Amino acid sequence: MMKSHATLQLKYIGINTSKSAIIYMREDCHICRSEGFVAETRVQVTINNRSIIATVNTTELASDLLKPHEASLSRHAWDLLAANVGDEISISHPAPLDSLSYIRSKLYGNELKTAEINQIIDDVVSGQLSDIHITMFLAASSGNRLNKKETQDLTQAMVQTGERLKWPSQCIVDKHCVGGLPGNRTTLIVVPIVTAFGLMMPKTSSRAITSPAGTADTMEVFAPVNLDVKAMQKVVSQENGCIVWGGAVSLSPADDLLIRVERSMDLDSEGQMVASILSKKIAAGATHIIIDMPIGPTAKVRSIAQADILKNYLESIAAQFSIKLRVVFTNGTQPVGRGIGPALEAKDVWAVLSCDPAAPQDLRDRALTLAGHILEFSPNVQPGCGKETAESLLNNGHALKKFQAICKAQGGLFDIPSAPYTKTIVAKVKGKVASIDNRLLARLAKLAGAPKSKSAGIELLTPLNKLVEKGEPLFIVHAETKGELSYALTFHQQRPNIIHIEEAI
Structure with a gap:
């Protein structure tokens, strides 16, 4: 039976390109020849009424990886299309993207309208925009080129791309560290203190991208963190809180796609950073947030002036979403704790929770400070008394007991490994x-x-x-x-x- 002129048969070759959608075709296949497709061409790939935009990579004539009637997809593209070996795919030229015009306009310094930002983010999540296009958008937004209205619109657009969690409480607390400090694994201490007090803190955390450990990596030393929404909700209903990997619950997936490109660019933008932080917190259902902002010469925020700008953006944008947010400036001149790396940081956390006299006191003090600020969101804690309350919960063993309970509810309480x-x-x-x-x-x-x-x-x-x-x-x-x-x-x-x-x- 003759195959349709514009179709190829799928073969699986198992190439992982992270979040890039790639289609692999022979450079001499009938579609490449007739349509003029060459390496790096953007094409529309369709299977059974499901379509994505992918970038063409070609195999040479001498390669026997693909036959003339075959094509393959990167793992990410394969998953997006729910493809199966032997499926017939059609390849065509994609429709022009309005979002590219909006990005070019922003490159020339024009303000983006709400609908334009929504279209850009929709096209990021659907894979319509390539990494090069995303790079253009990030570059156009860098250097504080996003005003507050654009930042608010970007935050809202990113929230809308994924799930938004709901919790049975009027006060859902959360924390975030702007980053740039090795160690500083306060979350694993703050969450059990706050939840032992009685506040609800469903903490979604990130894995390391360019650092030696993310909060989720360190928590994974103690317990599983790849919980889906249903499992996460069960843990929170049981223990008032959790510490899980945010990537498993699809919160603000646009943020993950932007960060993947942004990290390689090594560019910082207050607007992008604020939208990234707040979109994840809003999607997680937070109503009250503490931001830990380390300031130091080799931290992410390097001056008080930069910190003040970022603080103003965070507070004003959060207020637009009816979120109570406080920023705490902290010392960013050196690592916090002794360990840098998942297990070594886990040892520091355990020492602090166990009230070991040899525990790193800088980590203990910073965690108590942040926990104290969070506890003061409660009407039952007077302003200025939060840290004292937090210290009592740590010293009497309630925080350690709660941490153990959270770990067990998530599926483990593992021994901490040591390097040989x-x-x-x-x-x-x-x-x-x-x-x-x-x-x-x-x-x-x-x-x-x-x-x-x-x-x-x-x-x-x-x-x-x-x-x-x-x-x-x-x-x-x-x-x-x-x-x-x-x-x-x-x-x-x-x-x-x-x-x-x-x-x-």
């Missing part, structure tokens, strides 16, 4: 620890294997301003394989001043 290979880095001179490069320290932890290798990372032994002797340990590199340890140590040899010591005279 370590190397201690020592001071080469006597002096004072003058500075710590957070970004390089985080990169070193990643090269050691974190977060994929749960027990890998860095154990920091020397905080800022500590006096050290020559030969005194500064930090310990942890790795699960000899190769990863060697890789990390090679990087450290090239960057020996991750911890800068002012030599004593």
